[in-house]
Amino acid sequence: MALLEIRNLSVEFKTSSGSFRAVDGFETSLDAGEILGVVGESGSGKSVAFLALMGLLPWTATITADQLSFDGRDLRSISARERRRIIGKDMAMIFQEPMSSLNPCFTVGFQIKEALRRHLGLDARARQARAVELFEQVGIPAPEKRLSAFPHQLSGGMNQRVMIAMAISCKPKLLIADEPTTALDVTIQAQILELLTALQRDTGMALVLITHDMGVVAETAHKVSVQYAGQKVEQQPVADLFATPHHPYTAALLSALPERAVSRRLPTIPGVVPGQFDRPQGCLFSPRCAHVQDRCRTDPPPPGGPETGFARCHYPLNLTQEEKA
């Protein structure tokens, strides 16, 4: 059985102007030791889907799903108290902004030991030893000294390492990294990604990498899920996705990569992601799609089968002859 199984997950926010569906029928499944890349533009609901999984959304959010199970437990029916025993222990998450994700009033040592005490019940000495070990593992120099530092005394990259150390402190089965490198310098980005993949390899945990950087996905992920306007539009193993994208949105994203540019001007996708009030009637991508047909503007396409990468498209691209037939 898969470690993580999400089927038809939707998240709606109550706003003063009605409800807004941030995630619309998200699905994925993930086995132990797998790396899933989730890509999409800002506002495509990629973070929200996983915050919903962690139970970290504000009370204005309504979460519905046909299946939401982790490690054999149904997260839909679980109490808040039981959920708190899972998150931070078996399922951990790191965030985009390392500088603001750590509490400025406490030392990083205090913050990492908190998780160790809560989930593993270690005594003070064991906590200290484990914290030092974790800091070494994530490549923080002079760990004993750094433990008593406050977040504002460390750089962004260091803070992200602290966040990672905190997330892996209880040896989680699943680590969700929500744009872990977006706020960092390019050189630091590479280091953090390397660290994440190395940790994933060593511990065998599953890793979800939420990003809008196709390059990051190509280097690290095993399979890739592409999100658009709250929907998953395609999911394929990484090599297949880059070789034969089936959804026009994926194809457009890939052709916008500088490495793939064929002309002097980088191709772009015209328009913006639809918001709360301008959702198209048919396919959500239809106003921006280069291959749009009349049917796309009226009928929303259902997800396809595995042979087309579950693409939500009436006219998937790059089909082999027998698939077309």
Place this chain on the structure above:
Amino acid sequence: MLNFLLMRILTFVPTFFGVTIISFAFIRVLPGDPIVVMAGERGMSQERYDQLYHQLGFDKPVISQYFDYLVGVLQGDLGNSFVTKKPVWDEFFSLFPATLELSICAIVLAVVLGLPAGVIAAVNRGKFFDRLLMSSALIGYSMPIFWWALLLIIVFSGMAGLTPVSGRMSLMFYFDTPTGFMLIDSFLSGQKGAFVSAVKHLILPTVVLGTIPLAVIARQTRSAMLEVLSEDYIRTARAKGLPPLRVNGLHALRNAMIPVITVIGLMVGTLLAGAILTETIFSWPGIGKWMVDSIFRRDYPVVQGGLLLISVMVMIVNLTVDVLYGLINPRIRKT
């Protein structure tokens, strides 16, 4: 930290001199002649008037009067009251414990109830508890003190007969007051019932004096908490699987305390200057009432000295607040 303290104490010096000038000038700007007030309705001969005028040094230029005063202050001599002839210093410190005792009780009440009320309101934002607490806070904040005090006296002293109406101690007891704090002295006296009497006398003034600070602290805590609760590090704390009590009461409150501490400091400063209305209504022998009486009597040395001592108290409170800041907020500790 030591450097920070020294620097902070150095800034006391100009403030201190500023206060001596203001307190000296303030009472002299008021119309009215202290000698005439002293004479009262009997009146006074011109001869006697001139004699006193010279004796009190009013015939000297104002500048040299100020310097005489300043030299006295620097030697620890605040002068003697025109009315009681006793040293201002002694009068202040015989009355100050009463004010201090009442202020401490009031601020403790306000903090102990106000902080949790603010936290509960923020966590339940927009729900029943939030509305209940915040409308109570608004009522408490808007209520005229004297009216609130009279209301409490009517209900608890008049109708229920639970608490005494005024003063600090029942007349049935008599004992020495080495510390000036009635709670401590009555306890030390060992007389049966004395401590209970002291507590009973404190309850209503404490509630009355603590009401506005309580409301202000609750509202301030709520708004600071609301801001902090939307921070990323609160999400991180939740993502660690920490229980809500720890997330809200430790991770959030510690950050929310930073602006709240400022407000508490300002409140303490105001309370130390004496709660004139509360002290008057409950016949509480504190410095608020003393200062007002002295202003009416144009008792120059008392007003000058009293203002100066109160300012020093406020400066000490501010220094304490600054030190607390550093303890709570590590980001300003190093600079």
